[in-house]
Amino acid sequence: MPNSIRAVGELVRPSALSELGGTQDYLYFLVRLLKPDIVVETGVYRGISTAFILAGLSDNQRGRLISVDLPNASYVTDEGGIDSSELGKGREPGFLVPDELKVRWRLERGNSRNLLGGLLDELTQVDMFYHDSEHTYRNMTSEFETVLPHLRGGGILAADDVTWNSAFADFVARHDFEWSRVVGKRLGLAVVRTRRKFAEPQPDEPTSPPGHAAKVSTREILPSTEPNQAETLGNRPGDRL
């Protein structure tokens, strides 16, 4: 087992990990498989997903993670409940992330709806996106549609809690992905076609029920053979991520 994932596993309480239903393991192995240069995440909270993505990048010895988090956010869910994430007094987003993994991390504090567009324009292209912020239909759809033009061919869009509403199912039904599926308890995954071609939304197309992604194929998730723009950014220690 790589040292970084062991360090994260030792740091994070097993009960906190089981809340995630295995999502953290998928994230780690997706990062190991895809070898991304740029990963963008929304929703940090204590930093479990952040730590596992960073552990994958550290073991790959390449890549950066840029996270967007509105600390202590509270919002009304589509079902009318309140979802809130209180960090506790004096705690910062990602307080569980081991210091040695933070060299590849940049945290932007604020609402993803305000920050994501500008951040993605700055980065131009990303290899992997992970949504775990506000799980309303409106916000999930906004994040997915904002990130899609920036995801490279062969890149991965991942989203937690896709069973809360049909935003992910509707999104993958609207666009022509290489592969999409809901894995584990509630992790949605979609792989962008290497030769990108996204269809316009079809108004009378039926929407998929929550938890059932459309257009599922048996293709493996493989990294793109296209040259990656982010390689040219250089990844020197001390660079602003």
Ligand SMILES: C[S@@+](CC[C@H](N)C(=O)[O-])C[C@H]1O[C@@H](n2cnc3c(N)ncnc32)[C@H](O)[C@@H]1O
């Ligand atoms: C479910 S928690 C993230 C859990 C984290 N991914 C983990 O694995 O530990 C959701 C986080 O998103 C933040 N959040 C909620 N709404 C947000 C928004 N609109 N923009 C950015 N962050 C948001 C919350 O404050 C909280 O920190």
